[in-house]
Amino acid sequence: MLLDYNNIGDEGVKYLSNAIGINSPTLVELSYNNIGEKGAKYLSKALQINTSILELHLDGNKIGNEGAKYLAIALQINSCLQVLKLPYNNIGTEGAKHLSEALVKNSSLVDLNLQGNKIKNEGMKYISEALQINNSLQI
Structure with missing residues (x-):
């Protein structure tokens, strides 16, 4: 399902x-x-029940730290998602912390793209600690 560049926003994601x-x-x-x-929250709920999505690309949206928290909840439950692309989503240290907590529990994700966010040193510390435990994510 390819819906890039459609400006569907949170409301469109709710329906989708x-x-x-x-x-x-x-x-x-x-x-x-x-x-x-809000859109991330809707996607999180869908990912918690969907067992077929292998790749989710969310480049260049406005997910932020709170949205990263919702997606992290889904990652702790979903056991089929293999690729999650979140570049340029204004995710900072707090969002990196939430995602790192999910990475410790998730064993299906092999590719996580966080390029162009605002993770900084402290956020990288969280991710690094999670990578020491998570054996599935490829670096």
Whole structure:
């Protein structure tokens, strides 16, 4: 499912998440769609029940720390997602901490892209500690 550059925002993701929860796409591309923390919350709920999505691309949205927290909750439950792309989403240290906590428990994710965020040194420390425990994520 390729929906990049459609400016669907949080409201559009709400409708899409309902469909994702019951359908079986393996790839969902939602890059550059003005998706914020509410949209991340909808996606998180869908990921908690969907067992077919292998890749989720969310490049260039506005997920932020709170949205990263919602996605981290899904990562702790979902055991099929292999690729999560979150570049340029204004994720900072707090978001990196949430994602790191999920990485400790998740064993399906092999590719996590956090390029162009605001993770800084402290956030990198959290991620580094999680990578010492997580054996599935490829560096």
